[in-house]
Amino acid sequence: MSQPSFTARKAANLAQFSTPCLVLPIFKGQKLGGGIAELDAQMGGAIARALKLGDFTAELGSALSVLGNDRVQRILLLGCGAVKDFDLTSSKKLAQTAGKNLAATKAQQAHIALESLPLTADDSTHLLEVLATEILWSCYVYSETLSKPKNVPNLTKVSVSAPSALAVGKARGALNSGVSIGEGVNFTRQLGNLPANICTPTYLAKQARALGRKHSKLSVKILDEKKMQELGMGSLLSVGHGSDQPSQLIVMEYKGGKAKEAPYALVGKGITFDTGGISLKPSGKMDEMKFDMGGASSVFGTVQAAVNLDLPINLVGIVAAAENMPSGRATKPGDVVTSMSGQTIEILNTDAEGRLVLCDALTYVERYKPKEVVDIATLTGAIIVSLGHEASGIFANDDDLAEALLAAGQRSHDRGWRMPIWQEYQKQLDSRFADMQNIGAGTAGSVTAACFLARFTEKYKWAHLDVAGTSFLSSPKGATGRPVPMLVEYLRARAGQ
Numbered sequence: 080m081s082q083p084s085f086t087a088r089k090a091a092n093l094a095q096f097s098t099p100c101l102v103l104p105i106f107k108g109q110k111l112g113g114g115i116a117e118l119d120a121q122m123g124g125a126i127a128r129a130l131k132l133g134d135f136t137a138e139l140g141s142a143l144s145v146l147g148n149d150r151v152q153r154i155l156l157l158g159c160g161a162v163k164d165f166d167l168t169s170s171k172k173l174a175q176t177a178g179k180n181l182a183a184t185k186a187q188q189a190h191i192a193l194e195s196l197p198l199t200a201d202d203s204t205h206l207l208e209v210l211a212t213e214i215l216w217s218c219y220v221y222s223e224t225l226s227k228p229k230n231v232p233n234l235t236k237v238s239v240s241a242p243s244a245l246a247v248g249k250a251r252g253a254l255n256s257g258v259s260i261g262e263g264v265n266f267t268r269q270l271g272n273l274p275a276n277i278c279t280p281t282y283l284a285k286q287a288r289a290l291g292r293k294h295s296k297l298s299v300k301i302l303d304e305k306k307m308q309e310l311g312m313g314s315l316l317s318v319g320h321g322s323d324q325p326s327q328l329i330v331m332e333y334k335g336g337k338a339k340e341a342p343y344a345l346v347g348k349g350i351t352f353d354t355g356g357i358s359l360k361p362s363g364k365m366d367e368m369k370f371d372m373g374g375a376s377s378v379f380g381t382v383q384a385a386v387n388l389d390l391p392i393n394l395v396g397i398v399a400a401a402e403n404m405p406s407g408r409a410t411k412p413g414d415v416v417t418s419m420s421g422q423t424i425e426i427l428n429t430d431a432e433g434r435l436v437l438c439d440a441l442t443y444v445e446r447y448k449p450k451e452v453v454d455i456a457t458l459t460g461a462i463i464v465s466l467g468h469e470a471s472g473i474f475a476n477d478d479d480l481a482e483a484l485l486a487a488g489q490r491s492h493d494r495g496w497r498m499p500i501w502q503e504y505q506k507q508l509d510s511r512f513a514d515m516q517n518i519g520a521g522t523a524g525s526v527t528a529a530c531f532l533a534r535f536t537e538k539y540k541w542a543h544l545d546v547a548g549t550s551f552l553s554s555p556k557g558a559t560g561r562p563v564p565m566l567v568e569y570l571r572a573r574a575g576q
């Protein structure tokens with residue numbers, strides 16, 4: 080995978096500057112400032128004409144590419160809307176437009192000139208971060224299983240001159256942060272997009288080991304089925320019974336904080352393919368169940384980003400990886416299993432497997448005495464009915480943690496919305512033959528799924544993100560990399576950044 084590199088530099092003298100592609104964000108009604116006006120004059124007034132003719136409106140999200148001269152070969156005009164309306168959401172929109180156009184340009188190098196933007200230091204930092212993240216997002220191409228890669232961007236180098244409120248060093252830092260987040264997001268997308276015959280639980284374990292080898296502050300431990308058996312993880316293991324692929328519990332420990340400091344923990348659902356098991360899913364769109372490890376892949380991407388950002392916290396990333404298949408050995412509806420917590424579960428529907436792997440991983444994480452635990456899972460189709468593809472469902476047994484995730488989602492443009500886990504829903508899980516059953520007896524499928532998990536998380540502050548609607552899309556089909564931006568923002572805030 081090739082991706083462009085980023086540098087920050089001092090404001091360029093545009094009248095003498097050379098670049099294959101100059102990116103110029105312009106506010107609505109903004110007078111073309113010194114350098115831009117001079118450059119435009121050299122090019123015969125192309126920018127002024129584009130504005131006058133109305134081909135370029137400077138509306139937020141608009142863009143126009145005009146050919147320049149031998150020195151500045153192309154100019155990509157980006158609309159910023161009105162100065163008074165510019166906020167964090169505008170930054171995101173602007174960055175998305177920049178990314179889309181830069182991924183399509185024939186130019187190999189581009190310079191983004193932001194020096195004339197009247198933004199505060201904070202807004203500038205945010206803009207530079209999202210620019211790097213969004214450009215990396217746009218330049219990602221999936222090519223692993225294609226004999227000839229398609230639509231590979233030409234772009235290899237991007238330089239940025241920051242708004243004058245931001246020193247070059249700070250600008251460089253913001254770009255680097257944006258790159259770390261963008262790389263984390265793309266890592267998550269890549270794992271999600273890989274087909275399930277490549278991306279197996281064993282493959283995920285290998286990815287974790289490789290990540291651990293790259294970073295001295297990251298250590299990785301893999302628990303195989305034998306080890307999980309010894310720990311009593313009868314629930315997790317029941318999911319992989321029908322599969323020829325062995326289940327794996329993947330543990331990544333990042334030590335960026337003080338040695339004795341309690342860690343934050345992320346726990347991901349890693350069903351590398353979900354057929355539903357004996358409660359077989361219908362065949363239409365079943366291919367999309369290769370994305371059922373979206374929670375797990377977001378743990379990988381977030382851990383990688385945390386390491387690259389060198390966050391001063393301790394963090395444990397746990398992935399419960401298994402393949403849910405029907406076979407003569409598969410778990411059957413009505414089977415009762417014993418979880419690591421000692422609680423027994425009647426498996427009424429083998430397609431409600433996510434909660435079965437998560438509950439044991441959530442019991443396992445107790446040994447870290449974590450400050451807070453967030454699990455991430457493509458858990459229910461019902462969350463798509465509730466929230467569509469805009470927001471991830473947030474469930475939490477702690478208000479402060481829920482607020483932190485909501486705020487992180489806002490800031491990172493990767494939003495969540497809180498859902499209830501009230502006691503009243505719990506009775507739907509009552510079973511005659513076990514301590515609980517694995518599906519709710521009525522409505523509110525996402526809530527009863529979360530209520531199931533809540534029975535295993537009473538010993539710590541916990542939140543559950545249902546990302547079935549946000550971690551991948553059917554059209555254009557692919558993994559989105561969500562909720563990595565939200566999780567990274569949450570961890571940065573917890574780290575005091």
Ligand code: BES
Nearest residue numbers: 428430431432457458459460461518547
């Ligand atoms: N992996 C699915 C949930 C899912 C559905 C994710 C659509 C992404 C898109 C999960 O394992 C599942 O099958 N859930 C069932 C639960 C039901 C059997 C209680 C569902 O949502 O139908």
Ligand code: MN
Nearest residue numbers: 353430431432
């Ligand atoms: Mn399922």
Ligand code: ZN
Nearest residue numbers: 350353371433
């Ligand atoms: Zn599933």
